Amino acid sequence: MSNRFSKLEKQQTVRSKMTVCPIIKQKVLVSPLTVGDDLHIRTMVATPELYDSELSLMVFNHSKFTDLETQPTYDDFTRNISHTDRKMILWAIYVATYAKIKDAQISCPKCHEQFKQTIDVDKLMTDKTVSVWQEDKVFTEYSIKDEFRLDENTVINFYLKLPTIADHLSLLSGLSSDMMQQNFDRFETILSRTDELLLSVAKAEITDDDGTDTFETIDDLRVMFDRYIPIDAQESISDKYDKTFDKYNPKFTHFCDCPKCKHSFDFNIDIETILFKRFLNT
Numbered sequence: 001m002s003n004r005f006s007k008l009e010k011q012q013t014v015r016s017k018m019t020v021c022p023i024i025k026q027k028v029l030v031s032p033l034t035v036g037d038d039l040h041i042r043t044m045v046a047t048p049e050l051y052d053s054e055l056s057l058m059v060f061n062h063s064k065f066t067d068l069e070t071q072p073t074y075d076d077f078t079r080n081i082s083h084t085d086r087k088m089i090l091w092a093i094y095v096a097t098y099a100k101i102k103d104a105q106i107s108c109p110k111c112h113e114q115f116k117q118t119i120d121v122d123k124l125m126t127d128k129t130v131s132v133w134q135e136d137k138v139f140t141e142y143s144i145k146d147e148f149r150l151d152e153n154t155v156i157n158f159y160l161k162l163p164t165i166a167d168h169l170s171l172l173s174g175l176s177s178d179m180m181q182q183n184f185d186r187f188e189t190i191l192s193r194t195d196e197l198l199l200s201v202a203k204a205e206i207t208d209d210d211g212t213d214t215f216e217t218i219d220d221l222r223v224m225f226d227r228y229i230p231i232d233a234q235e236s237i238s239d240k241y242d243k244t245f246d247k248y249n250p251k252f253t254h255f256c257d258c259p260k261c262k263h264s265f266d267f268n269i270d271i272e273t274i275l276f277k278r279f280l281n282t
Contacts (some may be wrong), residue, residue, distance in 0.1 A: 017122075018066075019092035021085035021161075021249060022132045022164065023139050029064040030092035037062075041279050056165050059089050078166040082139055083199075087250050088130065088164055091271045097124045101274055106267050108258035115259055124252040124269060131247045134242040141165065141201050146240040148233045152209040156233070160241050162248065171198055174218065194225045197234060200241050226279050 013223055014030045041054055060077045072080070108115075111191040137141050143159040175195070191199075203216040204224060215221050225234070254268040 005093050008057055015096050016173070017092040017096040018140060019088050020132075021081065021088055022130045022250075023082040023085050024080070025132060026068070027066045027200065027229055028092065029066050030089055030096055031062045031064075033058070033062070033093060034095035039277070053089075053169055056086065056169060057085055062093055072266060074278075080140060081165055083163050083168050084166055084250065085246055088272060089108055090123065090275055091125070091250065091252065094271060094275055104254075104267075104269075104274075106256055108256075108263055108266055110263040111261040113258055113260040117254070117256065119254045119269070121271075124164065124254060129252060130250045133248065144240065144244050146237050148236050150206075150230075150233075154206065156229075156236050157205045157207070158240075159198070159202045160237065160244065162245050163199040167199055171195060171218065177191060193234065194222060197224060197237060200245075201237065251276050 011247060016029050018027060018029050020027055033130055037058055041051070041058060056078060059075065060074050063077075065071060099121060101121060103116040103142055104119050106117055107113070137192070137261060139162045143161045146158045147159055148156050148158065171191075198218055199279055204216060204221065207211045207216075215224050250271075252269040254269060256267045258262050
């Protein structure tokens with residue numbers, strides 16, 4: 001690169017933000033987005049599966065794993081890094097690029113007063129934001145069993161996992177844009193309840209007097225959940241998953257005092273949603 005760009009390159013380094021991926025326990029130096037990144041990602045926001053894929057590629061391109069001698073390939077990155085870790089990198093990208101959330105729309109949970117505040121994104125990170133992986137295996141090899149009895153002779157065991165970036169991309173690639181739009185219109189999320197279960201269940205085993213049947217592919221698991229699994233089994237899975245994995249999900253909160261009733265509360269912030277709105281310029 002020409003020396004004429006050296007000052008710009010230096011400034012980009014200065015603005016980079018260090019973060020830690022809590023699941024893989026690796027430090028990552030994250031560089032700010034450029035005009036080219038912004039223009040490229042804006043072209044993808046109308047198609048959720050393309051947007052998520054491009055967002056993951058953007059995260060990869062702006063990440064330097066400082067503890068590693070050799071940087072991972074994109075395939076290694078998506079297969080061996082959790083979707084939870086991606087959230088931490090997105091937080092660092094937001095800090096490096098924008099620094100603040102301007103005029104965040106906040107609603108008081110007590111009196112429902114609507115007001116706006118500018119939020120320093122760097123200060124969202126506290127010692128309560130995230131927990132480091134504590135299990136006895138790396139997350140890609142770790143699962144926990146949730147046993148559910150369908151009747152006195154039939155037991156189904158669900159093996160729950162923390163999804164990788166690749167798991168998330170694979171699921172989205174199998175959904176139509178119309179299906180995701182319907183989910184968003186109904187539930188304000190592009191994933192249905194079944195989709196969320198598919199991300200968290202590695203496999204299921206059904207055992208009765210005739211033996212054990214195993215379901216591992218996304219297609220088989222989707223049919224099983226859509227047609228045969230009762231709602232209370234889904235609730236059991238969700239409870240078990242939350243008790244095991246929710247502590248690892250980053251919780252970004254901004255402390256607020258309501259200007260009307262003076263009630264103090266934590267305002268929860270979804271970094272992915274805030275970044276998405278920034279790309280939409282809303």
